[in-house]
Amino acid sequence: xxxxxxxxxxxxxxxxxxxxxxxxxxxxxxxxxxxxxxxxxxxxxxxxxxxxxxxxxxxxxxxxxxxxxxxxxxxxxxxxxxxxxxxxxxxxxxxxxxxxxxxxxxxxxxxxxxxxxxxxxxxxxxxxxxxxxxxxxxxxxxxxxxxxxxxxxxxxxxxxxxxxxxxxxxxxxxxxxxxxxxxxxxxxxxxxx
Amino acid sequence: xxxxxxxxxxxxxxxxxxxxxxxxxxxxxxxxxxxxxxxxxxxxxxxxxxxxxxxxxxxxxxxxxxxxxxxxxxxxxxxxxxxxxxxxxxxxxxxxxxxxxxxxxxxxxxxxxxxxxxxxxxxxxxxxxxxxxxxxxxxxxxxxxxxxxxxxxxxxxxxxxxxxxxxxxxxxxxxxxxxxxxxxxxxxxxxxxxxxxxxxxxxxxxxxxxxxxxxxxxxxxxxxxxxxxxxxxxxxxxxxxxxxxxxxxxxxxxxxxxxxxxxxxxxxxxxxxxxxxxxxxxxxxxxxxxxxxxxxxxxxxxxxxxxxxxxxxxxxxxxxxxxxxxxxxxxxxxxxxxxxxxxxxxxxxxxxxxxxxxxxxxxxxxxxxxxxxxxxxxxxxxxxxxxxxxxxxxxxxxxxxxxxxxxxxxxxxxxxxxxxxxxxxxxxxxxxxxxxxxxxxxxxxxxxxxxxxxxxxxxxxxxxxxxxxxxxxxxxxxxxxxxxxxxxxxxxxxxxxxxxxxxxxxxxxxxxxxxxxxxxxxxxxxxxxxxxxx
Numbered sequence: 001x002x003x004x005x006x007x008x009x010x011x012x013x014x015x016x017x018x019x020x021x022x023x024x025x026x027x028x029x030x031x032x033x034x035x036x037x038x039x040x041x042x043x044x045x046x047x048x049x050x051x052x053x054x055x056x057x058x059x060x061x062x063x064x065x066x067x068x069x070x071x072x073x074x075x076x077x078x079x080x081x082x083x084x085x086x087x088x089x090x091x092x093x094x095x096x097x098x099x100x101x102x103x104x105x106x107x108x109x110x111x112x113x114x115x116x117x118x119x120x121x122x123x124x125x126x127x128x129x130x131x132x133x134x135x136x137x138x139x140x141x142x143x144x145x146x147x148x149x150x151x152x153x154x155x156x157x158x159x160x161x162x163x164x165x166x167x168x169x170x171x172x173x174x175x176x177x178x179x180x181x182x183x184x185x186x187x188x189x190x191x192x193x
Numbered sequence: 194x195x196x197x198x199x200x201x202x203x204x205x206x207x208x209x210x211x212x213x214x215x216x217x218x219x220x221x222x223x224x225x226x227x228x229x230x231x232x233x234x235x236x237x238x239x240x241x242x243x244x245x246x247x248x249x250x251x252x253x254x255x256x257x258x259x260x261x262x263x264x265x266x267x268x269x270x271x272x273x274x275x276x277x278x279x280x281x282x283x284x285x286x287x288x289x290x291x292x293x294x295x296x297x298x299x300x301x302x303x304x305x306x307x308x309x310x311x312x313x314x315x316x317x318x319x320x321x322x323x324x325x326x327x328x329x330x331x332x333x334x335x336x337x338x339x340x341x342x343x344x345x346x347x348x349x350x351x352x353x354x355x356x357x358x359x360x361x362x363x364x365x366x367x368x369x370x371x372x373x374x375x376x377x378x379x380x381x382x383x384x385x386x387x388x389x390x391x392x393x394x395x396x397x398x399x400x401x402x403x404x405x406x407x408x409x410x411x412x413x414x415x416x417x418x419x420x421x422x423x424x425x426x427x428x429x430x431x432x433x434x435x436x437x438x439x440x441x442x443x444x445x446x447x448x449x450x451x452x453x454x455x456x457x458x459x460x461x462x463x464x465x466x467x468x469x470x471x472x473x474x475x476x477x478x479x480x481x482x483x484x485x486x487x488x489x490x491x492x493x494x495x496x497x498x499x500x501x502x503x504x505x506x507x508x509x510x511x512x513x514x515x516x517x518x519x520x521x522x523x524x525x526x527x528x529x530x531x532x533x534x535x536x537x538x539x540x541x542x543x544x545x546x547x548x549x550x551x552x553x554x555x556x557x558x559x560x561x562x563x564x565x566x567x568x569x570x571x572x573x574x575x576x577x578x579x580x581x582x583x584x585x586x587x588x589x590x591x592x593x594x595x596x597x598x599x600x601x602x603x604x605x606x607x608x609x610x611x612x613x614x615x616x617x618x619x620x621x622x623x624x625x626x627x628x629x630x631x632x633x634x635x636x637x638x639x640x641x642x643x644x645x646x647x648x649x650x651x652x653x654x655x656x657x658x659x660x661x662x663x664x665x666x667x668x669x670x671x672x673x674x675x676x677x678x679x680x681x682x683x684x685x686x687x688x689x690x691x692x693x694x695x696x697x698x699x700x701x702x703x704x705x706x707x708x709x710x711x712x713x714x715x716x717x718x719x720x721x722x723x724x725x726x727x
Contacts, residue, residue: 006384006385009384010308010309010380010384013379013380013383013384014309014376014380017376017379017380017410018376020410020411021372021376021410021413021414022414023414024410024411024412024413024414024415025414025415025417025418027414027415027418028414028415028416028417028418028419028448028452029418029422031415031418031444031447031448031451032422032433032444032448035441035444035447042511044510044511044514045441045443050439075437114437114438116436116437116439122511171436173436173437174437175437175438
């Protein structure tokens, strides 16, 4: 085979392999939305929906009683006080409930907080419908300010029979620096670009 | 990737150029496109990095010689464990294998050079800069990377020093170098085999490297993606791994280990190839089960993509997922077992002699198997909860990487060094090197199993008092292993000065393959007219 033919053959293969390299670099980023999609589909990450559900035409299932625990936690670097007014509720699936959460900024600075929910066991997250939640947006508290934040939810009557008890945990993060830097971009938006 | 296309357009000129004269001095090495020169550069670079990373291991073992904090600050200790890991993985083991690939693949398949010589020069010469950047970050304010070589978020994002940007840049360069090297290997093997060198006649070192190259091409870009996400999370306000912004730190581990597990096989498949070349030579028998070796290598490579989460059993995965990753991991021991038994069957009733390469190869088989079995123990989900992040894990991966990958590299150097220099190395020094390394490496790593089972966590500069005696022994083994490598250094310097007895073309009595048919030392240009392989 002549050198020229050989070179054309090499070039073709190099281009194919380079395409694989670029494709796999993209795949690394595609893993980000893929991870969320898979976790949602399989209900394994305990991440409830971050948009408000609409409460209408829901049938209350009086035959079942579900126990829901509320746990609050503050991330390191977050000086707020944060607690749930109710530690535990027993609810019928389909019934609308409200739980209030108390926060206080004891410092002398303005701080922005973001609560992130997590549900355990994970599969229950798919059936936890929140019609109103402070976690849908960030909270800004002035120095010394306190606030009672409502959270309304109902448990989807489709909740699997074997789940009778689950825990909703909120972790409160200090996002002040992120907000003031004003470059906050949601992860999935970045991945799309 | 523009360099790759440029490269192929110019390489006919490059060939014309260096056939007439070889530049002398530093320019010879800077401008070289010769596969043998580049192989030598890679191997010396890997050895220097091996000693550098080894020096860091000495710092770690000196600190752990006694309980309490004596020699270094915990933050510096963390930098040592991190940079030791990064240097050994990306600076020592991977470049050493690439160096061997450069030297050997063209000679083994009857090609005059690698397919893309100009790119070959690039892929080597960007490496020293990557490590210069990484090492210089240790001297910056706040120190170098201290989050472990696995750079888990949020350690590498929220809690890391500003030098993380340099770490990310260095990893990008290392990745680019590996990818270019891998593309070169694939193109060479696909397009430059001598007439008659069919796929199933290729030496196993060539086969295992071909499969390794595909793994590199598939996963190094994912690593590049992971470090890029760390960079943007830390400096540009994205939230890939930050729960407060909608990200997930556990996702980091998924992305990292999707790269990380195939990476483990990138560091061991070429070793399998080396051992498959050496054992038949000194057993004076053909390799048992050649085809099964090829298929086993390919199956290990494919399985490596579906086992990554066995590094993450304690992150709170669903039981079904833990079972899947446990069984998938255990499945890998089947093709690996095929290889071990094939080597043993090759030796069965062979006329064995125990030259230095064979000694290293035999040590590899025994000690790598120990590392494989402790890996099987770690794969068992329920017990992994106890072993996770203890010295048991450290013992496991040092058995597979030091007595596995590094012993195979040493075996390869001893096996092919006479072919490269034309002179037999100093056998006395080589035997000293082997026996000192063999004893000390086991004093170093074997007790780590016990101290790990007893609950000593890894990556911590201090430990509970009851581990004091055993850690003293581990450190003594560590210092002895470190010093033993200086014997190797002396031997290599002597070999490069061309000291020693001249050797025949075949060098070893039982050696077979194209590389043993050309003169010793291998001429600067070999197989300019391709041989015909029967």
